[in-house]
Amino acid sequence: MRRGTLTLLFLIILLAAGAAYTVFWPNAASQKGGKPLYGINNPFTFHQGLDLQGGVRVLLNPKPGQNPSDNEMATARNLIEQRVNKGLGVNEPVVRTQTTLDGQKSIVVELPGYNSGNQQADVESLLRTGKLEFWDTGSSPMQNDAPLTANADGSTKALFNGNDLDPNSLNVQQDPQTSQYVITFGMRGDAVGRLSSYTAKSIGKYMTITLDNKVISSAVIQSQLPGNGQISGSFTLDQANQLVQLLKIGALPISFDIASESTVGATLGQDSIYKSLIAGAIGLGIVMLFMLLYYRLPGFLADVALILYSLLTLAVFKMIGVTMSLAGIAGFVLSIGMAVDANVLIFERVKEELREGRLLASAIDIGWKRAWPSIRDSNISTMITCAVLYIFGTNFGATIIVGFATTLFLGVVISMFTAITVTRTFLNLLVPTGVINHPALFGLPGNATPKAALARRNGTV
Numbered sequence: 001m002r003r004g005t006l007t008l009l010f011l012i013i014l015l016a017a018g019a020a021y022t023v024f025w026p027n028a029a030s031q032k033g034g035k036p037l038y039g040i041n042n043p044f045t046f047h048q049g050l051d052l053q054g055g056v057r058v059l060l061n062p063k064p065g066q067n068p069s070d071n072e073m074a075t076a077r078n079l080i081e082q083r084v085n086k087g088l089g090v091n092e093p094v095v096r097t098q099t100t101l102d103g104q105k106s107i108v109v110e111l112p113g114y115n116s117g118n119q120q121a122d123v124e125s126l127l128r129t130g131k132l133e134f135w136d137t138g139s140s141p142m143q144n145d146a147p148l149t150a151n152a153d154g155s156t157k158a159l160f161n162g163n164d165l166d167p168n169s170l171n172v173q174q175d176p177q178t179s180q181y182v183i184t185f186g187m188r189g190d191a192v193g194r195l196s197s198y199t200a201k202s203i204g205k206y207m208t209i210t211l212d213n214k215v216i217s218s219a220v221i222q223s224q225l226p227g228n229g230q231i232s233g234s235f236t237l238d239q240a241n242q243l244v245q246l247l248k249i250g251a252l253p254i255s256f257d258i259a260s261e262s263t264v265g266a267t268l269g270q271d272s273i274y275k276s277l278i279a280g281a282i283g284l285g286i287v288m289l290f291m292l293l294y295y296r297l298p299g300f301l302a303d304v305a306l307i308l309y310s311l312l313t314l315a316v317f318k319m320i321g322v323t324m325s326l327a328g329i330a331g332f333v334l335s336i337g338m339a340v341d342a343n344v345l346i347f348e349r350v351k352e353e354l355r356e357g358r359l360l361a362s363a364i365d366i367g368w369k370r371a372w373p374s375i376r377d378s379n380i381s382t383m384i385t386c387a388v389l390y391i392f393g394t395n396f397g398a399t400i401i402v403g404f405a406t407t408l409f410l411g412v413v414i415s416m417f418t419a420i421t422v423t424r425t426f427l428n429l430l431v432p433t434g435v436i437n438h439p440a441l442f443g444l445p446g447n448a449t450p451k452a453a454l455a456r457r458n459g460t461v
Contacts, residue, residue, distance in 0.1 A: 008425045012308070019311035022318055046318060049325030049403060050094070052273055053112040056263055058123055060107040060256040072253045073097045073105055080107060082249045083126050094323065096394065106259065112323075123261065125242055129212045130251040132165070133158035136198075137208040142218040144233060148210050159198060159207075164191035167248040169228065172240040181240040183231040185247075192227035200224040211243070276329040283333050284310065287340055295347050297441040301426040302343040309339050309418040313411055322410070328403030335411025341378065342419030345371040350427070351442060361431045368424060375419065382412050 050057055060080075062068050068076070074097065081095040094110035109126065136159055138152030150156045169186030187195050199207070199221050208218040209231055217233045235243070288306060291299035313332065317324065349367030358366065386409035393401030 005425060005428045008421065009429065012422055012425060016308050016311060019308070019315040022315040023311055046314075047321055047323045048112060048273075049323045049328065050110045050112045051326045052270075052324065054263075055110065055112040055114045056123065056261065057111075058109045058126075058261045059259040060109065060127065061259040062105065063255045063257050066254060068105060068254045070105075073107070076252050076254045076256075077107055079130075079249055079252055080109060080126055083245065084109065084111065098394070107256070123258070125246075127256050127258065128246060128252075129255050130162065130246040130249070131212050132162035132247055132251070133210050133213075134160040135208045135210060136202065137206045137218065139205060141206050141220070142208045142215045144215050144218075146215045147213055148208060148215050149213050160187070160191055160195065162247055162251055164188065165247060170244045170247055172237070172244055173230075175232070180232065181235045181237055182233075183235070183240055183244055183247075184228070185231065186228035195229070196224060196226055211246075216243075272326050273329075276326065276333070280329070280333045280336070284336050287337055291340060291343070295343075295442070297430070298343075298347045298350070298427065302340060302347070302423055305343070305418045305422040305426065306336070306339055308422055309415055310336065312418070313414050316410055316414065317407070322406060323403065324407075325400065325403035327400040328407040331404040331407035332411055335408050335415060338382070338412065339415035339418065342371070342375040342416065343423050345374050346419065346423065351444060354439070354442065354444060361428075364424065364427050364431070368420075372420075375416070379412050379416050383409055386412070 166188040353363035386405040389405035
């Protein structure tokens with residue numbers, strides 16, 4: 001037996017065990033109130049896309065009159081994603097920028113599994129610019145929701161803004177006297193001294209706080225504020241918490257409108273998963289049956305490698321958090337058929353060398369070397385195509401292409417490993433067994449053994 005074959009076999013067994021654990025082990029600890037099974041916790045789960053799990057998809061366009069830069073769009077995307085993660089509690093949201101062919105920049109927000117609650121109000125909360133400002137309105141209080149863009153003396157520069165707030169100081173409390181919810185805040189940097197100085201000389205005047213140029217609080221200054229204070233308004237608890245999260249994350253550099261909004265039902269998603277599983281099982285079974293009938297013993301080894309390939313691919317999907325959409329499942333199913341391409345090329349080359357009278361060990365080596373350029377070129381061309389599809393889908397909003405390209409790319413990479421390393425290791429295990437004395441196991445005629453080929457060359461048969 002070749003040096004290193006048993007070592008590779010041992011590593012393959014460990015890899016298979018790790019992949020099987022990742023894919024099949026009960027994930028009890030991730031469930032509400034669940035406990036790790038036998039003290040072992042598997043944190044990996046399959047992340048379902050919007051079309052499988054159901055949810056909401058929203059397309060956000062900058063309001064007319066704006067010409068945002070790529071950096072501003074990227075900043076807005078990051079802030080919206082933080083709002084989704086901290087405010088809506090959606091698992092694996094997809095928030096990305098895109099540019100259409102006519103140059104229209106927009107942001108796509110996909111919220112898988114978001115099928116309950118006040119969806120419209122929550123989606124609209126994502127669009128709030130979140131621009132908080134403090135104004136001096138003199139001796140006149142301002143009504144809530146009234147527009148305000150200037151101080152009492154007509155100046156348009158706010159005294160303070162949201163950037164002056166210390167995010168760690170923002171909290172929601174309930175006033176014990178009025179039972180209303182208020183937001184406590186503290187300033188940071190030089191704003192601490194500026195607030196203290198301003199309130200000391202402005203006692204009896206009104207300081208008005210606006211959010212996106214609309215009044216949310218207008219109260220008289222009764223004493224000097226030592227760098228902190230509170231925002232009082234007609235807030236419900238949810239509204240106060242949303243405002244705190246909004247202020248902690250920061251203001252959007254761009255104002256957005258909802259260009260489109262669609263809802264996907266979870267029932268449709270579950271039906272798609274069921275049918276996709278059936279399609280995948282049928283596809284895998286047909287490929288394995290073909291390899292077994294046509295290539296016999298090597299085909300059986302390829303089937304074992306194909307099962308390992310499926311386990312490894314699904315494990316990688318879980319580990320790196322690939323979001324599985326219906327198109328992504330289609331890419332995985334397609335990669336199953338493509339996974340045996342390398343095996344077919346190797347086996348055909350090995351059979352040719354065996355027909356020429358070579359021993360199995362040298363037939364495997366030479367067959368693999370001759371098949372490698374074709375394997376390399378075909379798989380690299382597929383990966384380049386996947387990369388182009390991914391870039392196109394990401395930049396132009398074709399999300400269905402992104403999932404397909406991602407799963408197919410990963411499938412091709414892993415299939416190269418299983419064909420080159422796993423299948424070749426299995427073939428090398430056959431060398432000391434003398435199986436070539438039974439050419440039928442390789443799908444060859446009875447006179448295709450090395451001895452028979454050598455006799456044909458010498459003209460003795």
